Amino acid sequence: MAARRNVLFIVIDQWRAEALGAAGNPVLKTPHLDRLAADGVLCTRHFVQAAPCGPSRAALLTGTYQHNNGVMRNGTPLSLRFTNLALESRKRGYEPALFGYTDTTVDPSGRDPADPALTTYESPLPGFAVELLLPSLPLPWIAHLQAKGYDVPVDMDVIYSPASQPEDRGPTWAPARYAAEHSLAAFQTDRVLDYIAVRRDRPWFVHVAYLSPHPPFIAPLPYHDLYDPAAMPAPNRAPTPADAARQHALLAHYLDKQQQADFFVTGRGRVSDLSDADLAQLRATYYGMVTAVDAQLGRLTEALKAWGLYDDTLIVVTSDHGEMLGDHWMLGKQGYFDEAFHVPLIVRDPLPAADAGRGRRLDRFTEAVDVMPTILEWLDLAVPRQCDGRSLLPLAHGRDAPDWRREAHWEFDFRGLGRHDAEAALGLPMDACSLAVIRDEAYKYVHFAALPPLFFDLAADPHCLNDLSRDPAVAPLMLTYAQKMLSWRILSSARDLTGMTISPQGLIARG
Template sequence: MSFFDDSIFRRDISRRELLEILGGAAALGMLNTSVPRWAFSEPLQRPNIIFILSDDHRWDHMSCMGHPFLETPNLDRIANEGALCENAFVTSSLCSPSRASFLTGQYAHTHGVKNNITPWSEENVTFLELLKQAGYDTAFIGKWHMPGKGLPNLRGVDRFVSFTIQRGQGRYFNCPLIVDGEKTPSRKEYITEELIDYALEFVKEKRANPFCIYLSLKAVHHRWLPPRDLKGTYSDIKDLHLPPEADNWIGLVDNHIIYGTFGVLEQMYRGYCETILAIDREVGRLLDYLDASGLADNTVVIYAGDNGIYWGEHRLVDKRFAYEEVIRVPFLFRYPKIIEKPGERLSQMVLNIDLAPTVLELAGLKIPGNMQGTSMLPLLASKDVTWRNSWLYEYFLDFPYTVPAMYALRTENYKYIEYESGCYSPEVYNIASDPGEKKNLYGTKLAGQILPKLQQELIRLKKETGVPGM
């Protein structure tokens, strides 16, 4: 049952009903504590929705998450005026599968985009399509980057702005676009600015319907190029707080260079942080317009990343392996009508597959049964709900990368990783006591006690989510 099915959210209420509710709540001493703010407002309009998805933005690279020098006042603003999910994850730490999961609310083994090679199926249903059917004006703006021949015939979008250059990765500077099927030269030099411009244009259109924008940024994917005016912002920072196991050449050794890490790690990292600054500035421009135009009150702004990135942790670069640096992502919400306690930090484990059901429920729509995520609305509304305490991570072979296929279980305190290659031993980590996942407990007495439970839970989740062969 939907969170709002039995609530006054779904219908108009009379003055008498309202007085009864207020009276009852006051009598119970509940006013201003557990009755949501929206319960007293006039019938809730269907909200506008802006979902901003960045690329390879790590969860801890925002000032609101305690980064030592990176300043992200506008992302912080979303968190401070809304809610920040401190434990947000992706179910597959790779661009295409993760993006498809955001759109469909499904695991990669369900939507079929298992890696950067297996194509997007036109049969997949996105939340944009469902919103369109419900009367929303919809736009997909930015990076599509899912396998297949060019851009898909994406159902349910009124405006489709994307790019196919560099196999859909786009370019940071002067990126040619495809706007509703037409090749269109870039209007702005820098890609993040360009995409925000398109989003603002869509927001500013006169309309009778609510709108939803899926704003998919190219940044901060490699080659981590900031706009010219931000380049060098962090060149004077001496201590970049890179992990002790990292060194400047880590992107060049073994076959790491395949990930595009052709250069000195510290320089690339500075570029990464400066490119995030550009995202923050542009997100600020969008927020400013929403505030100034009066749209902010009825517009949900959501910011998330498609996966994280290693900067030398575990002697790795890129993503894919199931360690925290790449499976955790930023996930921020702003919607004054729902969020009871602005600035709240949610500790529950939320996933990329939760986005689609959340958005649908925000729009007052029924969540399709084939969506595997759960609406986060009760969490955002500070409802006392039972939430997941474990979830399934999966990674499928992605030729020619030499990262084995794997399944992993993440609980609140533990992680268990199973590889499909015999060359790799399973791994068990106590996340609570070893957040950096430095000590693999597999084969130890402690792991022996907990391992059977973790393995059982992993099997249960595989069955529950329909992993083939289970």
């Protein structure tokens, strides 16, 4: 391995695939991310394996599908039997530093019931050295705001509420109480730069988890007014919420239960009741939030260049899940639609071996479970057998991989007692509240454990508005995809010990 290899691994929360200039968005300005993509590889068909944040990050950071790691919801423990990206990087002498959060729920094994770790799903992943922990109540940032002279209490509803609310601009237009240079993302970036500044002469591994553009949907000046709502693309959805609800019982449940107040402090009523004008402004606000985070990425990359570290650093930028942004009359990331699971992935390998792939738009199906193997291979570390993904480095280096996967997969669990969880509403047993998706270039199949399936022709219906599952003519094709899903589940079953055999000669391990 080279004398110095650094890793900058960035996760931007709730960042959907089309919210990136380099991905072809004609309106959104992301100049720093675009430059990074031009200097690396942009994976255009990249999908996460679960939602919301806790399950998705469990898959991302352990390289395992949800049916293997068992993290179903925010608050489901991640078993200590799994290794992870942070623990594996320590084998190369790194002390991976965390700035933000991993939304990990600790394994309760051996812990006293009074342990405070059993009261939160926002613990750090084992293996990370926590430099800045920012849970949903980010006390270090609140202290920072107070030190800057802001009169803010320890109350996120107050901090995320605008100072004033114009009557005619929609509930998400008004700017945040804090300046852009004092935002949570700017505060994190300051701390990351401080950390790297005094470690320029030795290898480092930094993981930054930015909250924005995750709700609450509010942006500071000037980002709150950067985009014209009239320039926003129209949402992809059925003519009315009632029409959309007829597609599936799970979708009907979410359309009935999603509340605007869960996404912005000034929200009133159901998400599906948002007016066209207010939704257009919400989209403009979301775009502004993305551009604000892009500015912080620019600060990081420019500092790396100024310090002579850019060409020693692997930079990986992705998201934990997408955002519906009004498509299908929804916000958030619940359900089975691509918008909630299709996210950007940029891999910028500084080594000369990657020169042949620079500026490439990779249209293979890539998955969040590929990220851990990619980083580990770059660090010359073995990929644990538990991992369900594959290293992207061959593709990032411009080489072909004929045996690469031809579809993407994800899972979603809707058990629980919260307002958005459908277990009680649909009258299902807890362990039957799950779905799995397989989608390739042509079709998308959604399998439910205890509800009717869905099937979409993506060429004719790219936004999945017309379910074909009840059409007898489609039944043979749908069966083919159900069989593909079954094969995927068999081939990806947990394998940590399956290659091992105990024999008279001792342990035989195959890989």
